[in-house]
């Protein structure tokens with residue numbers, strides 16, 4: 266080992282470990298003390314806008330390509346415009362049935378065509394559009410509420426050991442105690458998911474028949490998008506009074522309701 270000058274190792278003490286969903290957080294307090302509680306209608310407004318924006322972009326692309334497409338086959342532009350109109354009509358009917366299911370409290374679509382199917386894609390796309398306008402967390406909060414309402418309507422029941430409770434590492438001590446108390450009361454195994462990948466792995470390995478997941482809006486929407494198509498999930502979002510990834514709290518009454526929805 267040469268006896269030359271040695272570099273200094275710089276240690277930075279951090280009071281939290283941010284999840285990658287919060288990479289761009291600037292350290293300032295979150296709006297409304299990290300409480301993004303929103304009415305479900307917010308999701309319907311933003312999702313309708315997302316669908317309209319998507320259709321408008323497709324129509325614009327088709328309009329610009331029409332002269333070239335006409336050169337390939339004279340009927341090609343009219344076929345493609347018809348396809349766009351048919352797609353728009355199907356989306357309108359589907360979105361309306363989703364809205365009515367939510368408002369009437371009756372499942373008008375099978376789950377594969379609703380909360381365990383294209384709804385997850387719409388939720389994700391809507392979140393991307395809302396993030397461009399700085400409204401991501403509010404819209405995601407509303408989206409998770411709509412998702413839960415649709416999922417609860419199915420009235421699915423499982424045995425105690427078949428339910429898994431997934432919680433994040435950022436819960437405050439008091440909240441964690443409350444969560445463990447509920448899990449103990451209903452005999453539900455609890456897993457602390459330090460990262461989304463681990464959560465997916467524990468689901469693969471333990472093969473629960475249903476999951477109740479706790480996470481912030483951002484982690485919840487990406488987790489539901491990845492998992493809810495494969496397994497029934499109810500999601501509970503959190504309040505982040507100390508900023509992201511630290512001392513989060515949840516509505517324990519709502520958590521108990523979600524556990525009861527599956528096991529009682």
Ligand code: SF4
Nearest residue numbers: 284433435480481510
């Ligand atoms: S669930 Fe908690 S730890 Fe995970 S990204 Fe959200 S705030 Fe951070």
